[in-house]
Amino acid sequence: MAVQTIVAAETNSPAPFGPAVALSCRECGERFPLSPVFACEACFGPLEVAYDLPSGDPEGLKKQIAAGPDNIWRYAPLLPVPADVTTKPNLNPGFTKLVKADNLARELGITGGLHIKDDSGNPTHSFKDRVVAIALEAARTFGLTTLSCSSTGNLAGAVGAAAARAGFRSCVFIPHDLEAGKVVMAAVYGGELVGIEGNYDDVNRFCSELIGDPIGEGWGFVNVNLRPYYGEGSKTLAYEICEQLGWRLPDNLVIPIASGSQLTKIDKGLQELIKLGLVEDKPYKIYGAQAEGCSPVSAAFKAGHDVVRPVKPDTIAKSLAIGNPADGPYVLDIARRTGGAVEDVNDEQIVDAIKLLARTEGIFAETAGGVTVGVLRKLIESGQLDPAAETVVLNTGDGLKTLDAVAPTTGPTATIRPTLDAFRAAGLAGS
Amino acid sequence: MAVQTIVAAETNSPAPFGPAVALSCRECGERFPLSPVFACEACFGPLEVAYDLPSGDPEGLKKQIAAGPDNIWRYAPLLPVPADVTTKPNLNPGFTKLVKADNLARELGITGGLHIKDDSGNPTHSFKDRVVAIALEAARTFGLTTLSCSSTGNLAGAVGAAAARAGFRSCVFIPHDLEAGKVVMAAVYGGELVGIEGNYDDVNRFCSELIGDPIGEGWGFVNVNLRPYYGEGSKTLAYEICEQLGWRLPDNLVIPIASGSQLTKIDKGLQELIKLGLVEDKPYKIYGAQAEGCSPVSAAFKAGHDVVRPVKPDTIAKSLAIGNPADGPYVLDIARRTGGAVEDVNDEQIVDAIKLLARTEGIFAETAGGVTVGVLRKLIESGQLDPAAETVVLNTGDGLKTLDAVAPTTGPTATIRPTLDAFRAAGLAGS
Structure with a gap:
């Protein structure tokens, strides 16, 4: 009875990756199941998402898209996300001007x-909200619980904010000497923010090491092991x-x-x-x-x-x-x-x-x-x-x-005393 | 013939203030024609925009709004702007999440x-884009050519940006000792930015003086003489x-x-x-x-x-x-x-x-x-x-x-050398 119930639930729930059917190697074309991997086992080429896209009714699809939300999920039929993606907490980026x-x-x-x-x-x-939104949904589907990245700014903020909204732990790695403003932006969302003594290349190398270690279990690095999904954003x-x-x-x-x-x-x-x-x-x-x-x-x-x-x-x-x-x-x-x-x-x-x-x-x-x-x-x-x-x-x-x-x-045209004479003297009166 | 042409053009163009019919004093109720004034001549009370709003078909109005653009102009039937407002250059703010x-x-x-x-x-x-957008349209209708304000930050940027898009000259007044970041934001749009030696009250007093002087002819101070329109945003x-x-x-x-x-x-x-x-x-x-x-x-x-x-x-x-x-x-x-x-x-x-x-x-x-x-x-x-x-x-x-x-x-959780041992030692490995 218990087994039957589970099967029924799975049948009713939408395909977890929507129209996506596989990861495919951009170099040799080899296909792999959809999973948190990013390099081809055969030739080490980069993997990308392959689809079986809806076809035959472009006008119907346009209408479906137009009836969707004012964010990237209006294109859910063309993305590696489930059809019910809008019911999950996400920053819902996109449809910018x-x-x-x-x-x-x-x-x-x-x-x-x-x-x-x-x-x-x-x-x-920044546009990073788009790619992080897709990576986050993949992390959710794969049962990953920590969202991570190496970053020098925009990505750190996008990951921190998205993880906060979606209820993920986040742990973001940055070079230790990043500008103070960028550090604040990355840290304000309350996740772990780790400064690495080294430059951005050192940070990247460390992240690759971390993901290969048992410590990295349950971690979704949006721009490493989730990169194929991330890129689709x-x-x-x-x-x-x-x-x-x-x-x-x-x-x-x-x-x-x-x-x-x-x-x-x-x-x-x-x-x-x-x-x-x-x-x-x-x-x-x-x-x-x-x-x-x-x-x-x-x-x-x-x-x-x-x-x-x-x-x-x-x-x-x-x-x-x-x-x-x-x-x-x-x-x-x-x-x-x-x-x-x-x-x-x-x-x-x-x-x-x-x-x-x-x-x-x-x-x-x-x-x-x-x-x-x-x-x-x-x-x-x-x-x-x-x-x-x-x-x-x-x-x-x-x-x-x-x-x-x-x-x-970039600064003031002029700095003057608060009098009309001073304003005239500064040559600002004419239009 | 020339006169007839002009009259015909005026008849065909939409009402410049849409459903707005007058300025009305919030204290004594006295009404005034729609013009760039902000205080009641009778009692010095603040003026606000009075409307003859569409009525009788709420469902039709909802449909009209839903078919409008994804910005404040979807509510043009309820604002002091012409029905063709979307054809004019404006930052088109609003319809935020x-x-x-x-x-x-x-x-x-x-x-x-x-x-x-x-x-x-x-x-x-910031929300200031909403109020500036309406003030800007009023300035256009009144034939004003310089958009201005006193500001300590958000408003300066909103006025500078809106004026740039719409092709107005802008001249914004700020206290001379504003934080450098805010000065950059206000100045980057290329308008005049004038630092006033004094505090925000001094800036305001100077602006009131300027608007009463012949120098101020053709100037729209969004938060002074255009305030009744501005507020409607x-x-x-x-x-x-x-x-x-x-x-x-x-x-x-x-x-x-x-x-x-x-x-x-x-x-x-x-x-x-x-x-x-x-x-x-x-x-x-x-x-x-x-x-x-x-x-x-x-x-x-x-x-x-x-x-x-x-x-x-x-x-x-x-x-x-x-x-x-x-x-x-x-x-x-x-x-x-x-x-x-x-x-x-x-x-x-x-x-x-x-x-x-x-x-x-x-x-x-x-x-x-x-x-x-x-x-x-x-x-x-x-x-x-x-x-x-x-x-x-x-x-x-x-x-x-x-x-x-x-x-x-707000800062990093930890700063470490790029090694897994350092990561473990910092107590960050557990989720």
Whole structure:
């Protein structure tokens, strides 16, 4: 009797990973059951989620999505999550604004239309909430009880906040010399926050060691053993952009590159939408954006190489400062296949672009947003991106987290005594 | 012919203030045409917007709202804006998350249901985007070309960003000794930012002088001559809360008090929804929340006074630090009429409440959110708020803007060398 009851319950509950059917190796294609692993047993290639997606009724699917919640779970039919995901506690990120940026378009000479996908509107103000939300649901399904990551900022806050809401223990590892503000953001959610005496590479190495040790049992490192699920969160950026454009593909997308995962998953998402018939199949170009001080993918693209030579990062765009980007080669493939490019800008151009975006559209981006907007400007100036085509540029984070980048050059116009004479004397009276 | 053309154009364009018909004095009831004025000519009382609201078809109105955009403009039929407001450049704030806070409810012993209206999701991460959005549309209609305010933080950013998007000149006045971070936030949008040698009161006095001078011609001070329109933006919080609850009134609302305007306008919004038949008429209680270091309304409430005696603010909750709150007497009326209360918490309780909210719900609030959550806890403990009733508590801003408040008591759990032995020795291995 007891056994029968359990079977009935399992039959009634939705598939724990929705339309996802396996993990599949990106290098050799070998398939594995859905579990908390990230590397192919056969060839050590990275694993990604493979789906059996719904097909045959794109209009019905669009209606189903439109009737869903105003967050990433509206796309649950296309994600590795159960259909009842909305009943579980989660930060529910996503469905951030796609801002029509007419002022910025005018400044840059874009005539084909420009939109900013502004992911600073997420709960902890970066796109990391998307990837963590999916990783968290996988952790729940696998019965993991501690949510963890190595991070230098955005991810730490996203993991801490998501774990708090969902009732997970969290334990986040950071370099011990992180800026005080970022430490506060990571610690305020009440989880364990461990400073590691060393740099970000040391933190990563330690995390890999921890996950191989019995101590790590029950731990879900969102960007290690949950990475295949985590990465899928970035697909939702592709879905939202196309839905918010009225189920259309843009001509160009400008996307920042850290590990390169986000860019590859956005391409994956766009390809899915085409296959499902949710958007009309047409060419689109994907452009990758790096900071000059950490531009291994851009360098490889320009040199015509297929491999990415690691660098030691030195840039104010710390959220993009991964010197050995795991998905670099895939990014090169996508940029070349779609007819896009990979470009980089220096720190001064990043700061200028942050201010340009703020001044024209009232959006205060973190340094990563300065990188994408700066690269967009450079791509137009160098003739690599057609200003008569429709472009979407990503802002993946919030300027409040990287105030130091703009602080030295951003201050009061004037400081005066509280009198009209002083105001006039400062030359501020004319409009 | 020219005249006919102009008349035809005027007839075809929507009413510039939508359903708003006049400014009306809150003290003597005298009515004035809709213009950029804020005080009654007869009695010097504050003016507010009076409406001829749509009536007779609540279900039709609900459908119209639901079909609107995911921002405050879905309520355009109830706001002093034209029906085509969505065609104009604006930051389009609002429709922020109403978070079901089961974890926090459990901690506080609330059994009747608890929601957090989390306005940190607005474009510049505070509720000020709502009020500025309406003021901006009024400025556009009146042909004003400079958007201005006096501010100590949130408002400066909201005005700067909104003006940038909408193509207005902006000129914002702040005390000269504001924290560097807040100065950056206010200045990054590229408008004029003027530091005034003096405190916030000196800034305010200077602004009043400026607006009375010919220099001030064409200037819209959102919180002075545009204040009647500006204030209406807070009504949208009432609309959203009730719509997100499924067109229902909550039993209790806990709202922060700075000038008191927000609280009075939320009450106005709830009354409108009842009159329009959008929600069922039932009792609700409104609770005001202050910081102990600036609690003139709470003091008056407790003493049974009708007048509010000004104080000199001394609290970490700087966004609520108005020592002489203009709407204080109206707040007292509303708290007493609805059976609510006004309560205050000290700085330590504010910090504890910020951390409690972060730890339970993954929401990092600014100090004003610490005030409302702290007051909610105190109201329950003192028996002033029924935990078996359904409560909505407001978070009006973002913790990233007031990091200093929690920084001294928020840091890493441990700092260790990158080895498993060090991890074990730190006592972190057990879950």
